[in-house]
Amino acid sequence: MRDPLGAARPEGEGLAGWRVPLVLREFVRADEIWLVLLAAGIGIISALCVAAMVASIEVVHHALFAIDGYEVSGAAHIDPWRAAVVPVVGGLLLGFVSLLVARRAKIAVIDPIEANALRGGSIPFPGSVLLVLQTMISNGCGASIGMEAGYTQIGSAVASRFGQIFHVRRSDLRTLVGCGAAGAIAAAFDAPLTGAFYAFELIIASYSVATLAPVVVAAIAAVGTVRLVLAQVSFQVGFAGGLSVSDYSLVVVLAILCALLGIAMMKTVALVEAVFTRSGLPLWARPAVGGACVGGLALVTPAVLSSGHSALHVGFDAYFTAQYLMLLIGLKALASAISIGSGFRGGLFFASLFLGAMLGKLVAIGWMLLFGLKIPTLVVGIVGMCAMATAVLGAPLTMALLALETTGSLPLTIAVLAAAVISSITVRRAFGYSFATWRFHLRGESIRSAADVGWIRDLTVGRMMRTDIRTVRSDSSLSAFRREFPLGTTERVIVVDQADRYLGIILVPEAHRDSAEASEITGLIQHADTALLPDMNVREAMKAFSDAESDALAVIDDFTHKQVVGLLTEQHSLRKYSEELDRRANEGVMA
Known part of the structure; x- marks a missing residue:
């Protein structure tokens, strides 16, 4: 179906036939300034959604785990019965919601990458709301996954809905979907450049002058909004020094190790899914079983619960022995794989940041014993954090800018960029997929990015x-x-x-x-x-x-x-x- 302006209208997206008046649609389609203003509004709404989700999860964690901090993973102690029982109850609730939805109606859940790659940016809004609900249940009950997938989903879905209401061109709709994701990530990390390049590298899959203004404006508007309505939820660390040429040998080794750990975690997710599939358990019961496994791991340390946001803050400041770091890395990687593989909904973005930071601290200890260490362990942790996230997400520039915006150090950003590139190349050569595209591969899809195919x-x-x-x-x-x-x-x-x-x-x-x-x-x-x-x-x-x-x-x-x-x-x-x-x-x- 086409309107007088000649753009195809997506079918079956629940728009109820309502669109803005033709004159406003003409403004948005004919003048880039109006598209940028629309992107700014999308950034504001995305930030408000992120703020609401963050506040809700904080309340849920306080109620279910009886903690004082922002997130359960940073708690020094949790009642053992809560750690063991809450993930199971959350898994049962998630299974009940999924079963109820499956019986009532078939709701398509299309993530932003798939939408931009295959559907010209069209995202069904009901499916996005369902995914956000499932993600909040999963994270709220302590499943070892992050909220970033929910953030980007709701931001991109809002952007897609506005783009369809204004009946924008296919290329503009894809850009607006990127604006929604950029606003969500920028608000979540208090980092506008990180949000913008997250959109360029993962959601739009290209950079052009035409997409620069709307994406960046959406990210800046989102950061401004979240600072007004919510206490700062990002992590900020300082580093004023520099790295010598000899320090880059450590960067190379750490990047390769992060890539190998990322590949191992992605393969473990597929293995866990295969085990649950062959077990014969009904779909609704699998999250409860996965929750029981995660709860058992949480009895060893609460750091395996939820996304690991607070645990990352604690891990940067605390001193951990090499033995404890190895235990923490193994438990967190296993908990994340079990959570995703058993049917909990969410992403591995922040889990990868936490794992990379802890691996960086572990490598720093070993390097110090063997060769001596001239740079702070914290710096090595930041390099590992970004290299590991690159291995999982496949977005090296995004992670380099995250390092820049969290440390303000250009020398460290250069080291992070080098580690991110090495990690990305290693994963592409040895594995061929990031986590998002690996999930598509498991479903039988051939897409490897959000490029419009x-x-x-x-x-x-x-x-x-x-x-x-x-x-x-x-x-x-x-x-x-x-x-x-x-x-x-x-x-x-x-x-x-x-x-x-x-x-x-x-x-x-x-x-x-x-x-x-x-x-x-x-x-x-x-x-x-x-x-x-x-x-x-x-x-x-x-x-x-x-x-x-x-x-x-x-x-x-x-x-x-x-x-x-x-x-x-x-x-x-x-x-x-x-x-x-x-x-x-x-x-x-x-x-």
């Missing part, structure tokens, strides 16, 4: 194929074939049987060669086992052409009935792909 899936064989095809029966003689299809009339003919089922393709020049002495045409049939389906996209079609070593293939309805519906050539596919690519690029420039 949804239009590629829309460019299907059915849209590109020719329907004016020439066919011949398989029992025709060669002489009859030559009479019906003289040279120059057509290049190829599709062969079908008596029931019009696809059998293959005959090239007309091949049939007219003097060496073709057979009386039947069956000996000339090619590609009998290869055909295209109408719902294949252009990339799948190009792969089929390459695998078959053919420049044209028949299109059939399915591989059961094999009724021929068209023909597609490789040259035409390439031309349509190029035209669509140019059109998308022009849309981005015009936006």
Whole structure:
């Protein structure tokens, strides 16, 4: 469906047919300033949502775990029965909510990366509200996951809803989704540059002058808003020194270790999911079992509970022995994997920050014993924190800017950037995925970033194929074939049987060669086992052409009935792909 301005309206997103007046939509679509103002409003709303979620979780942790601090992970002591029971009860509540939703209606949950990659920025709002509720239940009961997934989900969903109400272009809608995520992360960490580049690297998957202003304005507006309505929830540390060239050997070793730990944690998540799947437990019961496991680990140390936000503050200030650090890293990584794998909802962003910081302190102790340490352990912890988060998220610039905004030290930021790049390269070479894209891979999706590839899936064989095809029966003689299809009339003919089922393709020049002495045409049939389906996209079609070593293939309805519906050539596919690519690029420039 299209409006007079020519932009496609997303179908089925629950907009109830309401949009702002046409004159306002024209302002937003025609003038970049209005888009920036809309982005600022989105940043403010995202910050308010983050503030509300933070305050709610603080109240829940106080009530359920009887603590005095901001978050349960930093508590010095928790009643053992609370540590053991609360995660189980939370798991049961989460399972009940999921079961109730599954029985009442099918609600699609689309995260911002998937929305921008496949849906042009369209995010169903009911599914986002459900995810936020599930994330708050998970974090509130102590599951070892962070709230950042909930923050970005609600911020991006609000942005997507406003973009659809204003009926913006596809490229602008994707940018606004990035604005919502940028505002949420900026508000959560009190770091506008971190939020902005989180959006560029993970949600929009590109940086351009056109997207700079709205994303940065959204991040700044969000930080200003959260500072007005909420006490500071970010962590700030100071470092005024510098790093020598010899210190970078420690940075390289730490970055590689962080990458390996990140890979191990992501694989452990998949392993835990596989164990729960094979166990035969119903979906609603799995979080309770996972909660029991996390509760058991919490009896050793409360630091494994929740996101680890307060535990990170404590860990930076406290002195831990090497043995305790190894125990803490192992328990936290296992608790996070169990929480995600058993069905709790949330992210690993802050868990990765905590794990990286503790690994950095552990490596600093070992390095000091072996070679001596010239820089503070805190600095090594910050480098590890950002390197580990890069391994999990795949956003090196975001983590470098987080270091800059939390320490104010340019030399340390350079070291963090080096560690982040090394960690990112190691993960890409050894594993190939960040946590977000790894989750897509487990679901069978092929996307590896939020780059807009949804239009590629829309460019299907059915849209590109020719329907004016020439066919011949398989029992025709060669002489009859030559009479019906003289040279120059057509290049190829599709062969079908008596029931019009696809059998293959005959090239007309091949049939007219003097060496073709057979009386039947069956000996000339090619590609009998290869055909295209109408719902294949252009990339799948190009792969089929390459695998078959053919420049044209028949299109059939399915591989059961094999009724021929068209023909597609490789040259035409390439031309349509190029035209669509140019059109998308022009849309981005015009936006």
